[in-house]
Amino acid sequence: MENVIELRELTKTYGSRRGLAGLSLEVRRGEVFGFLGPNGAGKSTTIRLLLDLIRPTGGSAEVLGLDPRKDGVALRRRVGYLAGDFVCDGRQNVRSYLRFLAALRGGVPQTRIDDLAERLGLDQTTRIKKLSKGNRQKVGLVQAFMHEPELLILDEPSSGLDPLVQQTFLDMVTEAAAAGQTVFMSSHIMSEVEAVAGRVGIIRNGQLVALDTVAKLRSGTVRDIEVTFATAVSPGAFSDVPGADRLSLDETGTVLAGQLVGSPDALIKAIALHTVTSLRATEPALEELFHSYYEGADASPRPESAAAS
Numbered sequence: 557m558e559n560v561i562e563l564r565e566l567t568k569t570y571g572s573r574r575g576l577a578g579l580s581l582e583v584r585r586g587e588v589f590g591f592l593g594p595n596g597a598g599k600s601t602t603i604r605l606l607l608d609l610i611r612p613t614g615g616s617a618e619v620l621g622l623d624p625r626k627d628g629v630a631l632r633r634r635v636g637y638l639a640g641d642f643v644c645d646g647r648q649n650v651r652s653y654l655r656f657l658a659a660l661r662g663g664v665p666q667t668r669i670d671d672l673a674e675r676l677g678l679d680q681t682t683r684i685k686k687l688s689k690g691n692r693q694k695v696g697l698v699q700a701f702m703h704e705p706e707l708l709i710l711d712e713p714s715s716g717l718d719p720l721v722q723q724t725f726l727d728m729v730t731e732a733a734a735a736g737q738t739v740f741m742s743s744h745i746m747s748e749v750e751a752v753a754g755r756v757g758i759i760r761n762g763q764l765v766a767l768d769t770v771a772k773l774r775s776g777t778v779r780d781i782e783v784t785f786a787t788a789v790s791p792g793a794f795s796d797v798p799g800a801d802r803l804s805l806d807e808t809g810t811v812l813a814g815q816l817v818g819s820p821d822a823l824i825k826a827i828a829l830h831t832v833t834s835l836r837a838t839e840p841a842l843e844e845l846f847h848s849y850y851e852g853a854d855a856s857p858r859p860e861s862a863a864a865s
């Protein structure tokens with residue numbers, strides 16, 4: 557499958573501060589890729605490098621087969637970009653601002669802009685400087701999506717959106733992917749990425765600490781389990797079940813409870829050998845897994861010397 561983004565050992569230092577340390581990553585055409593990490597992890601640095609808004613200290617980036625450093629103008633025409641710190645000219649009203657951007661991109665049908673604004677509940681007659689943070693973010697979303705770009709690069713796109721609008725945004729992402737567009741979105745909220753992304757990269761202190769499908773990441777998660785049997789089960793019945801070390805039988809031998817790590821398949825097959833009268837299992841919390849990658853993460857900038865150790 558064709559790669560839309562290819563990063564090779566991409567590195568960025570800000571003086572003695574590390575922004576990004578040797579990031580290698582591929583994003584495939586048509587996928588929704590979630591780029592997750594805590595504050596200061598290097599998400600915005602990566603995105604700015606993709607668009608040549610800043611220059612790398614080392615390594616290379618290829619976007620839509622182009623070198624952002626040489627083909628920045630051509631690239632931006634084919635990309636929809638929402639900056640994490642999206643700012644726009646406050647004097648204009650929303651409609652004229654969006655028309656202006658549409659003209660820069662070679663024209664976008666007004667109906668397309670109107671449809672997006674309506675879906676997001678954005679009043680186009682308001683002056684931009686009078687908009688709330690969330691409504692300004694909607695302007696950012698409309699301008700990123702309106703020209704139906706091949707690649708959407710969205711930095712913390714749902715920042716400031718209320719839950720209903722956030723859902724509309726996620727629907728827009730799913731529809732974009734269904735239409736063959738590629739979406740690269742950063743976030744620090746696992747649940748929203750989980751809802752739309754096929755693959756997820758987790759970044760911490762400028763380095764990729766996990767890269768996998770949402771399904772695979774989920775398979776490493778923990779569920780709370782409680783199984784009740786009709787008759788007592790022998791104490792060692794589940795000792796060989798993978799991921800079941802944190803489960804134990806009570807003194808009656810009829811209740812198995814605790815935590816299951818990873819896939820439930822082996823446990824289900826093992827308990828099916830007995831008569832089960834009740835079963836309770838919580839949904840695996842992907843958010844927890846995400847935070848396990850955060851553990852020990854230093855959200856504040858680290859000096860290069862400390863970072864290298």
Ligand SMILES: Nc1ncnc2c1ncn2[C@@H]1O[C@H](COP(=O)(O)OP(=O)(O)OP(=O)(O)O)[C@@H](O)[C@H]1O
Nearest residue numbers: 570573574575594595596597598599600601856857
């Ligand atoms: N212009 C800059 N000058 C100096 N350091 C910078 C600059 N921009 C980013 N950094 C540092 O680089 C690191 C990565 O920052 P970056 O903004 O890429 O993180 P992020 O993952 O986008 O975080 P957030 O979720 O807070 O936006 C941080 O330590 C940050 O302090």
